[in-house]
Amino acid sequence: MAEARVTGWQHGYAASGGERIYWEKAGEGAPIVICHGAGSNHLSFFQQIAGLADDGTQVILWDQRGYGNSTFTSDDWGIATGASDLSAVLDAVGLAAAPIHLAGQALGALVAARWAVSNPERVLSLALWDGPFAPIKGGRELGWQLKPDDTDVQATLVDRRLGWTRSVGADFAARDPVRTYLYQTFQEVGNQRPPYSRTFAAAQAEPVSIAALAALPAPILLGRGEHDHVADPAAYVELAAHLPNATVETLPGAGHSPYFERPAEWNAAMRRHVGRVGN
Template identity: 30%
Template sequence: MPALPTFSMLGHGPTVLMLHGSGGGFRAFAPQVEALASLGFRGVAWNMPGYGLSTPVEPYSFMALAASCVHLIEVLMAESPRQSVALVGHGMGGMLAQEVAVRRPDLVRQLVLVATAPAVLPGDAYDQHIAQGLRWLDEGKSMDAIADTLLPRLVSPGALPEGVQLATFCQAQGHAAIWRRALEAMRGFDRRSALAQIAAPTLLVAGEHDRVAPPATLAAMAHALPGARSVTLPGAGHLPHLEQPDAFDELLIDFLRTARARPLH
């Protein structure tokens, strides 16, 4: 059984588990954890294996990361009459959320995919983003220097400054070796053929100015996911939940309160 990853948790009520992107950490969803707790949910944000104090997995693959996530969900819900969670994933965390929803649909009550993609294909925008990160690592840039260079490229001009500061801090706190392995893992990700298997109600959120996972990518995913809805957040780039947290939280809370699974026939 994989080691239990570290996480933050606040509130009581239906559990919402948030999975950060490759440049994040549990703090990347701090605004949402607080907002959810204040509105009757239990907000949980993990540190992906290798991030913060979470033990890395071997091999560093989506299969192993999904096993770690499943283990956390089972521990969180061990004493709950409701054995499933709402799963929210950003970037790489959105890819992992897809992986968990395909592998263990019984554990995912609702699904929110933020600024992510169903696959990373050679030469596409996400692949170019990953390639740039790997080049910086090959050049020996520190995570501090990478954060200072990368974040201005990811966010929109109208981004909340405090959100950008938090995102920069999370990126800078990452371990270079783990970030490299996360980027390399994403290059092999492809769940396009499995999207139709995901039955959980799904909300897809894109940033208007996101060049890594543009709105068209999320809209195309919504067409492939049964009953999914895609929303583009004005004034946001690749980090909608931190750039426009109030607008993002409004979308998230409304979805969590109203989205229901389709009846089985």
């Protein structure tokens, strides 16, 4: 088997709102920018930067403030703040005015959606994965359905069982406790990260306009793992009905983190989605 080689790997920091926001990029060509969720950071997407980046695709990962290698000294955290940090990252990696393919996982999907509606002319495609999303207020806003005190999510941090986390599917954890432990290890990076209660409160307080999403000319992917405990399939179908350019894709056998559990299938889904542009 030929050795996989990722070219052009770089990393650095962007200055934003008094914070140092960490980023990595690899590959050359059309940029795919990935925004991580509340239970992860850039490390969790190692199978994307290695599996998607090549001489035709550039992958950019970054840590939201308080996560991974990014600082969190200002005590300013929110969805709009995350979108501003993303703009700073794009400036730092040389994509200040460039169009991008944008993907977000769970809470990162809300940050991606906020950035997209603020910069519609720069969005080639948008992928929103595995968030507890549903239309609210008569279909006017993209709502976040998990409450800040959700016990199932809080158990991720309280119940410290080795080789088990709600961030991946139960089948995956039973089948592959070693990689589940790896995911848990990634979650521990970044000792300044805000608690779930704060990030979820921000998600509920800062919904995104569905009309603005619907106005995007770019294709939108609403993706979820088949056994995701927070991404309701009926809500995704309802949400897609409000978005003329949206498609829904479910990855069989995966839980809340299909990008980590089934990376080959997730990467292939992203390549198909990105390939819709211009077709």
